[in-house]
Structures are given as C-alpha cells and as structure tokens.
Amino acid sequence: MRMAEKLAGLPPYIFAQLDEHVYKLREAGKTDIVDFGKADPDHPTPIEVVRRLQETAADEENHHYPAFRGSLFFRKAVAAWYKERFGVDVNPEKEVLALIGSKEGLFHISLAYIGQGDVGLVPDPSFPAYNDGVFFAGGEASRMPLTRENRFLPDLDAIPDEIRKRAKLLFLNYPNNPTGVLAPDDFIEKVIRFARENEVVVCYDHAYCEITFDGVRSRSFLEYSGAKDVGVEFFTFSKAFNMAGWRLGAAVGNEEVINSLLVVQSHINSGVFAPIQFAGTTALAEVWHSEFGTEMRKEYQRRRDYAIDKFEQIGWEVHKPAGTVYLWVPVAGGMTSLEFANRLLDEYSVVVAPGTAFGETGEGFVRLSLTTAYQNVVKGIDRVCEAIEKWR
Template identity: 55%
Template sequence: MFKSTKIEYLPPNVFRRLEERKNKARQDGKYVIDCGTANPSGAPPAEVVRTLQKAVEVTENSHYAPSHGTREFREAIANWYRVRFDVEIDSESEVHTLLGSKEGLFNISLAYLGHRDVALIPDPSFPTYHDGAYMAGADIYRLPLRKENGYLPDLDSIPQFILKRSRILFLNYPHNPTGAMAPPEFIKEAIAFAKEHKMIICYDNAFSELTFDGKIAPSFLEYAGAKDVGIELFTFSKAFNMSGWRLAFAVGNRHLIGSLIECHAEAHTGMFPAIQLAGITALKDVWPTGFLAEQRKDYQRKRDYALHKFAQINWPVDKPAGAIYLWVPIPKRMTCEEFAEMLTKKYGLLVAPGIGFGDTGEGFIRMSMTCKYDDFERAVDYLCEAIQTLR
C-alpha cells in the first residue's frame, strides 16, 4: 500500500514499538512490568473523577467547545500560573487548551517551520520535537546533552550557517529522559540567544510538579523576556495521573498561541468540556492539597531504592532532580535495543531503548518509575541482575 515519503522515512516510534513488545510478551504468557511507556499506575484525584462524572450528565457539555478552550478553564489556568509561578497570563490571548501536550509540541513546528528552516532539538529528548519538525519539512540540528555539561545544550557551539536558518529551540526541564534541571543562568542565556537570533523557544514543562529533594521547578515564563520569544506547555498526564484524559495547555506569547489555535482548528474541535471542568478541579482544588506531595514522595522513594541498588553493584547512574525516569547506562556488549529486548524476553521487563530519544541515547535505557512500587522493586532487581551478568 502506498505511503507518503514523509511517513515512509519517519523514524520508528519508540512508544509504538514498546506497545508491540508488551503485547507480544503478554501473548506469550509473561507478566509484564511496564517501565517503558511512562503510564502512571496511580489513580487520578477522586475530586477530579467526581467532577467528570457529574459534568458528563449535563447535556450542554456534549456540545462543541471553543477551539482554544472554555473561558472558565482558561481563567483557571491563568489563576494557577499567578499562584504557582507569580506569572501573569491573559486568559483570552495567551492560553490554548491542548489534546495532550504532544499535540502542541507537534503543531508548533507546523505553525512556524517550513522547507529549509532549522529546528534546534536537544539529544536525547522527547521524540515528538523531532517528528513535528520533520513533518513540517524542516531540517533538524541535534544538540547533544551530556553529563559533563549538566545535560544542557551548548548553544555557543552551533555553527553560524545553522543559526541563520534556525527558527525554533526546544527545551525541557526537568528533563525527559535524564531528570536534569536547568539553572536560572542557562534559561536567561537561552532567552537572550533566541532574541539575538530571532527564533522562538518551545519550553516543555511537563514535570514542573514532580521534583525531588525539596527542589522547586520554575516556569520558563518567570524569566524576563521569556514571553517575548516563547511558549510553555504543561500536561495533567503525569502530575495528576491523567495520561489517558489527554488534557494539557500552552501559555505564553500571544502570537505563538494564536498560531497554535489556528493549527488546532484545522484538525480538531475543542476539548470535551467535561474534561476541562475536571481540569479546573485539578488546578483549583487538588493542587493546593497534599496530592502532589504524595506523588513526589512516591517517585522519590522509587528513585532512592533504585540508586541504592545500583550503588550496591557499583553501577553509575545519575541522580535525577526531577521528572519520573532513570537514565541508565547499559553494558557495552549489547546495543540498547538488544538489551531492552532481552529484558522483556527474560524478565518480562519493559524499558525504553535510549536510541528512541536521539543518537546520544545509544548505550542507555530509560526506565520509567510509574509502575506500582512492588513491581518497580522487582524491575530494578531484574535490571541489576542483567547488568551484573553482562558487565
């Protein structure tokens, strides 16, 4: 069957491959511990669920919603940014509701990139940054993130002939997959860099509420000049255990938000109003409670168990400051794809091969901490056993 050349040459999607591997293992009768797809095992907040249940029964909520979100939801987002980050957001022109942050991360490239434009993409990073730019017809310039640089891109290393065509820089801290956080000096540098080279910044802030050891993640928009050059995206998927609800939003520069709304309107209608009402409950009623603190406590407990076990076998794994992943180096006797496949076949353990997040991911796996604690302990023990066998 015919495929477009863009689809034909699109790199294989790491998450689709993980689903296929998981389904195959289950068909073979294995109990699968999913540390690959980052699907939170915890329940959404009860208040959020009750709001949805009640809202579904209201006939008006079955009607089409505004493309950029209901007024009530946009106002709740603006109020949350004021309370959480001390950032003023105009709910009319600087907010856009998304069907999951993945939609916005993809569409921003469709809105701002064309043939021969360049997208500056960290490596490793969430694959959608690349995929959106690729589908927009742009060229991609990878910015390697390495431990010795604190997993920050070296903006000064970008050649001038690349900078002349660069139109967008993607950033994401706390970082998927390494868990690194960016110091304020780097964010300020990035904003000045974007202004100097007349490009925009798309800041993926998916994990602002999931940080460890008392650290607090800022909003990109807290920094002077950020709203002049960029937008920020937030998702309810991980913080509120609502990954299947597909609820997220973008905030920031009104011109960028307007372009996202235009892209959205061409392919989608508005978000189901009942889910937007549930989102209001999450931001207004759940966020001030201890729900997020318990989330952080659970993930930090898993992180600390894993780091302790890795230390016992003298295996170097960086301590993530935030997000929900461990970026684990693997023995050199296998590629990361081979190692991940072996873990599934031998132990029923699903992890994401690092190469799925960029070329610098070869030699690593991404281990999600989203499964239940008992399963996570077993997963870490299996992984340590495999490492010791192959080291």
C-alpha cells in the same frame, strides 16, 4: 496501497515495537513482566476530578462544540494557577490556549513556524514529538546533544551560524525527559538571550514541573525576565494529576505564538470537550491545594531512592534525577541500547526503553520509567542489577 513517501522517512516508533514484543511474550505465557517502558502513572486520577467530569458531562449544555481557544473558565483557571504557582501574570484571553494534551501542541507548533529550509533546534535525547513535528512540517531538525559532561544541557554556542540563520524554533524540556535533570537559572537566561538575538521561538515543555525531589522546586520558563517575549510554555495534566488518558494541556505565553498555534489547531481539531476542561479546573483549583502533589512526589522519590541505592550497591553509576519519573541508565556488556533492552525483556522479563528512541545521543543508555507500583520497582530494579552484574 502506497502510503505517502513522507511516512517512509520516519524512524521506527520503538515504543510500538516494544508493545508488540511484550504482547508476544504474554501470549506465549510469560506474565511476570515488569514494565519500565511507558510513562503512564499507575495511580488513578483524583476522585474530585472524576466527579466533576461526571457532573458536567451530564449537563446537555456541555455537549456542543467547545471554543477552539478553550473555554474562558478553563483559561482563567490556568492563568490563576500560573500566578499562584509561579508568580507569573498571563492574560487568559490572549496568552492561554487549551490543548488536547501538550504533545499535540508540541507537535503542531512546528506547522505554525517551520517550512521547507527552516530548522527546528531539538535536544538529543528528547521526547520524539519535537523532532516529528519539525519533520512533518517539512523542515530540518538540528539535534543538540545532551551529554553528562555538559550537565545534560544543549551547548548553544556550538550551533553553527548557518543553522542559527535558518532556525525558527528551539525546544527545551526541564525537568528533562529522559535524563531527569533541571536547568539552572543561568542557562535559561542564556536561552532567552539566544532566542532574542536569533529570532527563535522557545517551546518550553514543562510536563514534569510538579514531579521534583529533595525539596527542589521547578521554575516556569515564564518566570524569567524576557521569557514571554520569545516563547511559550507547554503544561500537561497527565503527570501533574495522573490524567494521562484525559488528554488535557495548555500552552501559555507569548500572544503572537499562541495565536499562530491556534490557527493551526483550528484547522485540525475541534477543541477540548468542555467537561474535561471543567475537570482540569477542579484539578488546578482544588486538588493542587490538597496533599495530592506532596504524596505523589514522596512516592516517586521512594521509588527513585530504592533504585539509586541498588545501583550504588553494585557500583553502577546512574545519574540521580532531580525530577521526572525516569532513570537514565547506562547499558552493560558493550551492547547497543536496543540489544540491552531486548535481552532484559527476553531473559529477565523487564521492559525498558532503549535510549535511541529519544535520539542518537541516547545510544549507550536505557530509560526506566518508575510509573509502576513500588513492589514492581523493587522486583524490576533487582532484575536489572542482576543482569548488569552478569553482563558487565
């Protein structure tokens, strides 16, 4: 059977290739593998959230199709949390949309705004869903390099006039996957001016807003003056509450953009199962007020600090992330990022994601996800450092 030509134009999904590689090694008897490849939290979902799901799933009133926009009780909970967490006022009836995970919204937003000849401005490196959404919508992704020299921020002034005229969406993500940096205030203010002047919708991926270090707080895009006029923010429960498999998120912000995304989603899915929305409400209203977030940040920082200290001991310069669960590590030995990742797996039983999985600018780096137990982090980082010393 012939698949659509469009699929042939997609780059290979490197994470699927990594999974296959790991599977074959385990089938061959290699079991002591440290997996830094996936960003799947290793700790369980808070028990309060699980119990709320169990209770509400047992109620037959919740077994019907949910509202496409999301249940009002959930949208009110999101709005209340945004007010308490960020000091931002949003209308739960018009400016909040429930998502089956933020990835879905970040992909589908392109279907609402991108057509043939249109451009989506996509950071490079970045989460693949931004680029893929633009591609499936029939548009062109214009990649904006994120380099150490530019503090891992896109250079908006370098975007050619011809691209600006065709641009419809601008994707941003801070705390940033994969580099771990936060965006300074002056940059976000510049983004808002850029979006207004060029009539571009800002799609702000705030997936890691609750995972920051050294007492730093991540600000919502919507906290900035004029932000709601030009864009929306995407929040996910996956990392904030260890709810990756639950598939729950929200888009918050500009009413017109929310409505446009709702139109697309109403043709593609039938909404989020109501008990999952109840569970998410419990996460926002109860778990967020507990010590859960503090303990989570403390544990991720412990893992980050061990890794950074170890790299410093061998004289290998690795950017110290201010947030997220990632390390953005330069490769050694003049290898490509894919060669380095494959050798680490074959020779040291460590899984890392090659930087090119996130875009061409990722060449020369690998991403390490610290979503594995501390003892595995120690074991895996020690192995990575041993490999770097050998290959450098």
